[in-house]
């Protein structure tokens with residue numbers, strides 16, 4: 423699927439992050455060089471509610487931390503990308519070296535997402551115990567649904 427989208431690398435690790443509502447977020451960071459094969463891309467698939475994904479240049483982040491001696495370039499603004507369900511976002515080298523990324527809170531969608539989650543739980547509770555195996559099947563099913571799109 424990734425190859426069809428022009429990403430030729432073989433990936434050997436997958437991380438699933440679940441943001442249960444608009445209050446869940448991940449702050450600005452760069453993915454650790456220690457965990458990654460040098461110069462390899464990072465591919466991200468989104469499922470569920472639309473969220474913002476932000477990039478902030480290294481120089482701005484350093485200034486925020488109080489280090490304004492080396493950097494005085496205000497020209498590089500923050501970049502916002504809306505990631506919708508089923509979208510693929512690829513961070514190619516060297517973006518992770520020069521840019522921080524984050525997924526901020528999105529408080530506008532709390533009510534919408536809350537309803538959606540409660541509906542799923544109620545529906546499944548009737549017929550299944552809330553077992554880990556069932557949750558795994560659900561995640562697997564969602565991935566299958568996603569792959570069929572491509």
Ligand SMILES: O=C(O)CCC(=O)C(=O)O
Nearest residue numbers: 439448453466475523525
């Ligand atoms: O979940 C996301 O969209 C970003 C997660 C992330 O940046 C990370 O896990 O390092």
Ligand SMILES: [Fe+2]
Nearest residue numbers: 451452453523
């Ligand atoms: Fe990250």
